[in-house]
Amino acid sequence: MAQAIRPLIETQYANQVQAFERSPWFQRLEQGQASPQEYDAFVFNLCQTHLKSPQILAFLYAVAPPEAAPQIKHNLLEELGLDEAAICHPDLLYLLATAAGFDRDRQTNLAEAAQAQIRQLCTDPLLFGTMQELGLSVLLEVTCFEWMLSRLASRIGKALAAHRGLPPESLTWFHHHSEVDIRHAEEGLDSVEQYLAYYEIEAEDLETILDITFRENIFIKRYFADLPALAETAL
Amino acid sequence: MKIVDATLFALQIPFVEAFAHSVRSRSSSDSIVVRLQADDGTVGYGEAVARPYVTGETVASCLEFMERALWPAVQATDYAPWAGQDAIAWLGSLALPSDGDNSTTGVVAWNAARCGFELALVDCLLKSAGVSLGELLPPRHPVTYSGVITASSVEGAVKHAKRFKQFGLPHMKVKITGEADRERLAAIRAAVGPEMSLRVDGNGAYSVEDAIATCEALAEFHIDSAEQMIPRGDPQELATVQGATAIPQMADESLITRADAEALIEAKACRGFNLRLSKCGGLGPTLAIAELAQAAGIQMQVGCQVGETAILSAAGRHLAAYLPEISFCEGSYGSLLLREDLSRRPIHFGHQGLAKPLKGPGLGVEIQDDLLEKYAQQVISLSAKAV
Numbered sequence: 001m002a003q004a005i006r007p008l009i010e011t012q013y014a015n016q017v018q019a020f021e022r023s024p025w026f027q028r029l030e031q032g033q034a035s036p037q038e039y040d041a042f043v044f045n046l047c048q049t050h051l052k053s054p055q056i057l058a059f060l061y062a063v064a065p066p067e068a069a070p071q072i073k074h075n076l077l078e079e080l081g082l083d084e085a086a087i088c089h090p091d092l093l094y095l096l097a098t099a100a101g102f103d104r105d106r107q108t109n110l111a112e113a114a115q116a117q118i119r120q121l122c123t124d125p126l127l128f129g130t131m132q133e134l135g136l137s138v139l140l141e142v143t144c145f146e147w148m149l150s151r152l153a154s155r156i157g158k159a160l161a162a163h164r165g166l167p168p169e170s171l172t173w174f175h176h177h178s179e180v181d182i183r184h185a186e187e188g189l190d191s192v193e194q195y196l197a198y199y200e201i202e203a204e205d206l207e208t209i210l211d212i213t214f215r216e217n218i219f220i221k222r223y224f225a226d227l228p229a230l231a232e233t234a235l
Numbered sequence: 236m237k238i239v240d241a242t243l244f245a246l247q248i249p250f251v252e253a254f255a256h257s258v259r260s261r262s263s264s265d266s267i268v269v270r271l272q273a274d275d276g277t278v279g280y281g282e283a284v285a286r287p288y289v290t291g292e293t294v295a296s297c298l299e300f301m302e303r304a305l306w307p308a309v310q311a312t313d314y315a316p317w318a319g320q321d322a323i324a325w326l327g328s329l330a331l332p333s334d335g336d337n338s339t340t341g342v343v344a345w346n347a348a349r350c351g352f353e354l355a356l357v358d359c360l361l362k363s364a365g366v367s368l369g370e371l372l373p374p375r376h377p378v379t380y381s382g383v384i385t386a387s388s389v390e391g392a393v394k395h396a397k398r399f400k401q402f403g404l405p406h407m408k409v410k411i412t413g414e415a416d417r418e419r420l421a422a423i424r425a426a427v428g429p430e431m432s433l434r435v436d437g438n439g440a441y442s443v444e445d446a447i448a449t450c451e452a453l454a455e456f457h458i459d460s461a462e463q464m465i466p467r468g469d470p471q472e473l474a475t476v477q478g479a480t481a482i483p484q485m486a487d488e489s490l491i492t493r494a495d496a497e498a499l500i501e502a503k504a505c506r507g508f509n510l511r512l513s514k515c516g517g518l519g520p521t522l523a524i525a526e527l528a529q530a531a532g533i534q535m536q537v538g539c540q541v542g543e544t545a546i547l548s549a550a551g552r553h554l555a556a557y558l559p560e561i562s563f564c565e566g567s568y569g570s571l572l573l574r575e576d577l578s579r580r581p582i583h584f585g586h587q588g589l590a591k592p593l594k595g596p597g598l599g600v601e602i603q604d605d606l607l608e609k610y611a612q613q614v615i616s617l618s619a620k621a622v
Contacts, residue, residue: 123580123581124583125585126585127401127585205401207397208400211394211397212401215251
């Protein structure tokens with residue numbers, strides 16, 4: 001079973017990334033066809049998605065099996081800037097938001113929107129019957145983001161520099177993620193395998209949880225949820 | 236209390252994934268939300284889902300009927316707040332027409348339109364009095380929702396079934412079309428195991444003979460009900476199907492009006508009624524049909540509209556919790572199907588399909604006006620027009 005798991009997950013990740021990369025919203029951003037509002041909405045949604053990464057990693061650390069826990073703890077400390085590199089990732093996102101011209105009110109909105117997502121995660125009725133299933137679904141989504149960022153973060157950063165005129169120092173988050181997430185993506189797959197083994201999750205259940213987690217494109221959902229109307233306006 | 240302002244929002248909210256049955260496939264909701272404002276400033280929301288193949292209403296004709304017949308009636312009425320009287324009597328006092336000149340429109344009844352206005356009035360009047368619909372219709376039991384499996388490929392249907400099993404849902408309804416029905420049910424039964432309650436819905440795709448043959452062919456999969464196998468028509472035809480099969484038949488499109496209910500009972504046409512608020516004209520008419528069903532020993536299912544928002548789902552939740560005994564309940568899919576639902580708090584059920592009663596004033600959901608604006612294809616303001 002162990003040999004079949006990794007390709008199964010990698011196929012799902014690859015499909016998610018490919019659909020995102022080929023989506024009209026991504027193409028418009030990368031090719032400079034998006035309006036300034038679209039770029040700013042994208043920056044807002046991206047920051048909203050990732051600002052609470054430390055909290056999500058803390059949840060994953062709490063449910064991680066012993067073999068995976070040290071790695072997830074390291075990622076958590078890295079996000080918070082408490083590792084040897086000492087780069088706080090949420091601070092990099094605020095740097096990006098500031099460069100995009102978000103004033104104090106907009107940044108407050110951003111922080112509130114990110115917190116609202118955590119609140120929603122806690123208040124939505126739980127569809128899964130156990131924490132192990134929820135934990136697996138969150139772990140799959142987080143590692144899929146790392147998989148995508150290791151492949152596309154650099155291109156996204158370049159697009160924001162070229163077409164939105166953001167200075168290089170504001171785009172450190174993208175450069176950082178294009179490098180560290182290559183390692184994170186591989187380690188993330190190890191963590192998933194360890195998680196499955198520790199909780200004795202059967203292949204059939206994994207397939208169903210993969211199907212549930214990725215029934216929508218998670219990147220389009222998180223980054224472009226409110227962009228279709230803007231895109232139509234700009235066309 | 237007078238209603239001083241009405242706005243109709245014809246929405247199009249994209250689905251997370253397409254949903255199909257034997258009549259059509261859709262990838263976005265097409266609900267009409269009715270927003271009413273009373274003279275004390277209270278705002279209430281109702282929802283109509285027009286289905287040409289059910290009541291004959293379309294979105295356009297529904298909007299036209301709302302503007303032409305319902306809004307003048309509402310505007311002209313001075314509403315008394317609910318003061319603890321019988322629910323059906325009070326709902327009846329709202330005096331909303333659902334009939335009109337239907338001779339040329341092909342409309343059976345303007346039930347979706349009526350439902351939209353009725354729910355908005357109920358929400359508005361009860362909110363104004365600080366009363367929950369749950370006080371008018373006190374919950375008698377928790378509500379357990381079923382999953383509904385779209386008529387996609389057999390492989391896709393099995394995927395859906397596995398999701399619902401993972402969510403612990405105890406009941407599932409499978410849309411069937413006459414193509415690969417046996418293969419579909421065999422695959423689903425194999426995927427979900429023997430404990431799951433399965434039922435089928437033909438959406439009127441079968442002839443009487445085919446319906447009987449299909450029920451016979453599917454009986455080995457332990458089907459708990461077969462919904463609307465044949466098209467709406469003579470109740471005697473449905474009685475023929477019911478007489479020839481052990482699977483309980485459930486009337487859906489055949490059950491739109493109170494007269495339909497009486498005729499179906501008279502003909503002993505089926506063992507179950509699917510009560511859907513938008514199809515049956517709102518809470519008042521649906522409760523009246525439920526009373527008939529209960530007296531006749533007919534099982535009741537509380538159904539829903541594909542793509543309904545939190546407004547209809549909330550009203551359906553109140554209805555399902557109030558009715559003394561229901562066999563199955565559908566709805567409250569919220570953001571499981573819609574890209575975004577309209578309520579601030581999620582309406583969807585949790586593990587095992589369980590959902591709590593809604594306790595807030597009115598229907599008990601807080602609607603986000605910015606989402607109405609975001610997804611509106613058409614907005615009609617009726618406040619400025621004189622009666």
